[in-house]
Amino acid sequence: MKKLFCCIIITISLAACKRDSSELLAGRWDFSALEMPGMPDFLYEIKQTGDDNALTLKKFLLDNKLILRKDSTFDLVLLKQYIHGSWHYEAATKYLFLKDSSASNLDITIHIDSITGSRLIFDIDEFALNKLVNRHAAINNYYDLLFNKSYCQFYLDIDNDRYSDLKDDPYSIENNKWRIKPFQQETDKQIKQRVLNHLDFWQNLFTDAQEKDRTYVAYTWFDSPLVVAENGVKLEFYDEHKKEWDQNFYDSTDANKGYQMMRKCFSKKLKFMETEDKYKRHEDVIRQLKANYTEALKD
Template identity: 20%
Template sequence: MTPVKLIILFIIITMMQHHGIIYRTGKRNSARLGREALKDAIQPRSSNLNGSWRLKEVNDSDPIMTGQAPVEFETPPKNQDLLMSFFQDGTFTQIKDNGEYSFGKWSYDSLTESVFLTSNKKTEEIQAAFGVNVNGLRMLTFEFSQDNSISLVENARKTEKFKEDPFYSENNKWRLKPTQHENERQVRDRLKNYILHNICILKAANAREQAYVSKEFSQGIIKFYNVGIGVVERKQIPQSWIDSFYSREDAMEAYGIFEDYLRYGDHKKHATGNWVRDDSNILTDIHNGLK
């Protein structure tokens, strides 16, 4: 490979890492199904909601402007990304690309083909329709009214053990901003839950044989390497991660705890030949070591 090609390749890899995407060779799209399986997966039934769905498009009429959108489930602006995940225990989570996080319960009515979303003690009924896009991926359309709807494309199929899904609520407690300053133990626990979330990202990517490992909806201080775990520079800490703490001071305390463990903690060597599994094992050691 010529020096010019090497430079171009380095730039591409750097850009992918900047956006939280690391590609894996020889892997497939985790959401694409075979023809027969796909036909069954778009039938109007509750089990077909399970998994993660990413915003595809918002129609021209914005419910936020017209006041027709449900209070707890507002249609995002057209330039904003959104990930919704539905789980077998009737819970869901919603994460925007700016780090805004919400969660609640859901149920599906196959007779009316609508979804009931409950959050903050309020329940909204939304018409839901399944379909397939040109790439063979499942689509989910939420219709608020005749002129107001959003379309989501399946981002990842459900995990076999849904409580190990990176976007399951128990793995996202770190996103819940506290109402007051936290002590060292509480900051450490918040950091450990964030680490657990990243462990789940890697485990899910490995189990699904994903084509890439993405942290687009999980911006923070952890960096994945092939093989290894690192930490971003202080000046590159995402604001959305800082905002998950009560204050910047608390966030920097968590950063310091993680950075110190990387430098001075005891680390086992992991070399299975699968960097995703190795990074998951390394993070698990760090999580368990932060007692």
């Protein structure tokens, strides 16, 4: 009887392991490290004084994230690129296919090397990685050092954040519609809504920081001409963000329209809340920007 009981336990355990190999993929994953040819030179270029290799890579990949949702949709932020679409995993080949739903056509094929309840390790195909690097490489982010690598292996750790409503999740499509490139020219009304979603995104960042009691909010995983700082908020010149901003629209004409609309956020004077809670103060100023924007562009 004891032997039979042990056999049953082993059988159940094996079945669970087999199931978990694919089902464990569904969840939120934080990029924490990478491995590729030329790592010593790469680390030398990006490392700050006093940081070890692990901290250096965490900073480089800060708030980059892969979310594989149970409804077979995904949200990916990697090297500033946001991609939303559908995912499919082939257990036999260990390939994870990410199908981009936008006009950017940034489909990505990933090979799963290892998956546990707390860590995910995968290789990304060189062609897909090069596309991301080309879109977002800049002098100050070192993304170009990942270009044309024969392989690039990423290490991700489980993210325990949970959201009952997608509209509360900073990485969900609800807060990132402004980053989904459209398939055709948009009307002024659609562009107006795209920019408003961008402002909603900003507001959600600070709402989330308060609700989750976060110690920091990183701005390195997206690009915006809007700058929120300790001493205020400003809109930088279009040309300073043209490469990144244009990618969120059908073309540069629509992108410039969106930028000109966003200038309306500053049509009225802003009042800064007197509070020690900087995220509450930031959220309040974004609310004012949204109110100015909506009032100035109302039909």
